[in-house]
Amino acid sequence: MDDKQFESYLREFEPRQPHPLPELAPPAPDWRRRLLAAAVVILAGTTAVWFAARRTNHVQPRMPSVIAPSPLAMAPPTRPRTILQFTRLAQQDPRQLDAALDAASRKLLPEFTGKNSTLATLAKE
Amino acid sequence: MTGKQLEESEIRSLYERHAGALTAYACSFRLDFSLAQDMVQQVFFKILKGGASLPDNPAGYLYRAVRNTCLNRRRDGSREVPLERGTTWLLHRTPDHEAEIALQSALTNLSDEQREVVIMHIWDGMTLDEVASATSTSLNTAASRYRYALDHLRKFFGVEKRIEGKGEQ
Numbered sequence: 001m002d003d004k005q006f007e008s009y010l011r012e013f014e015p016r017q018p019h020p021l022p023e024l025a026p027p028a029p030d031w032r033r034r035l036l037a038a039a040v041v042i043l044a045g046t047t048a049v050w051f052a053a054r055r056t057n058h059v060q061p062r063m064p065s066v067i068a069p070s071p072l073a074m075a076p077p078t079r080p081r082t083i084l085q086f087t088r089l090a091q092q093d094p095r096q097l098d099a100a101l102d103a104a105s106r107k108l109l110p111e112f113t114g115k116n117s118t119l120a121t122l123a124k125e
Numbered sequence: 126m127t128g129k130q131l132e133e134s135e136i137r138s139l140y141e142r143h144a145g146a147l148t149a150y151a152c153s154f155r156l157d158f159s160l161a162q163d164m165v166q167q168v169f170f171k172i173l174k175g176g177a178s179l180p181d182n183p184a185g186y187l188y189r190a191v192r193n194t195c196l197n198r199r200r201d202g203s204r205e206v207p208l209e210r211g212t213t214w215l216l217h218r219t220p221d222h223e224a225e226i227a228l229q230s231a232l233t234n235l236s237d238e239q240r241e242v243v244i245m246h247i248w249d250g251m252t253l254d255e256v257a258s259a260t261s262t263s264l265n266t267a268a269s270r271y272r273y274a275l276d277h278l279r280k281f282f283g284v285e286k287r288i289e290g291k292g293e294q
Contacts, residue, residue: 003275010247010278013215013228015145018162021137021169 130178139183140169146249147191152214153232153240154195161214164194184251185259188241215248231281239274242267 081104090097131139144165151161168190172179179186213225215232232240241260245251251259257267 006275006279013217015149015248016214016216017145018148018165021140021166024173
């Protein structure tokens with residue numbers, strides 16, 4: 001058998017065909033693009049917050065950092081305000097009782113000395 | 126490597142043309158068919174993903190790439206199968222399973238260079254000129270390897286006996 005005959009015999013064999021080449025999965029987004037997009041979003045957010053804070057500072061006066069206490073709270077804690085406290089004061093220090101009653105009466109009783117006080121109004125009538 | 130990037134359709138055309146012979150070539154490294162198929166597809170995926178540029182004559186690159194991939198895999202020793210129990214990767218048109226196994230066995234006994242030339246020329250339809258170009262050898266060297274390969278195959282394969290035996294039946 002010469003080479004040609006042998007070749008033709010070999011060509012009676014055929015390679016088994018493999019499966020077709022599968023489709024490629026779509027490429028994943030580049031991580032650098034994602035990083036850049038995240039940086040842009042963060043920068044934009046920070047800038048917006050900074051501008052908003054700046055505008056607020058210009059328009060409104062700065063709020064006092066400490067809230068002023070109410071007049072009631074400023075009253076000396078020793079000054080009596082209830083019947084029970086006046087009773088105790090009378091028992092413990094009777095000399096202070098008059099001063100405490102005077103101070104309390106200034107707030108509790110109507111004003112008599114003012115121009116528009118109740119007494120002045122009644123006197124006109 | 127200097128070369129050109131191919132379009133996906135061109136790469137798929139290359140696969141359609143060469144995949145059968147390349148898979149047979151990969152199987153001749155004693156890998157089972159499904160693994161050999163994976164090896165070949167792995168090479169093409171790498172090209173598809175732009176991981177490799179091809180020279181003007183891509184067949185040589187493809188054979189080299191498949192050879193290297195198979196040798197690396199075979200070095201791991203995984204899924205190497207004896208030919209008798211492995212699936213056939215060269216199919217006779219009659220079919221003749223005994224002849225298929227005998228030919229596969231004969232091919233694996235050739236040297237790498239001779240086996241490469243035979244598969245390229247007989248089953249990949251390349252001319253000896255193209256084989257020489259793909260294997261970076263001269264035409265004389267390619268032709269010489271081919272001639273020796275046929276002689277060895279005749280001996281290993283016992284083709285005279287086989288064909289004479291068929292004629293007597």
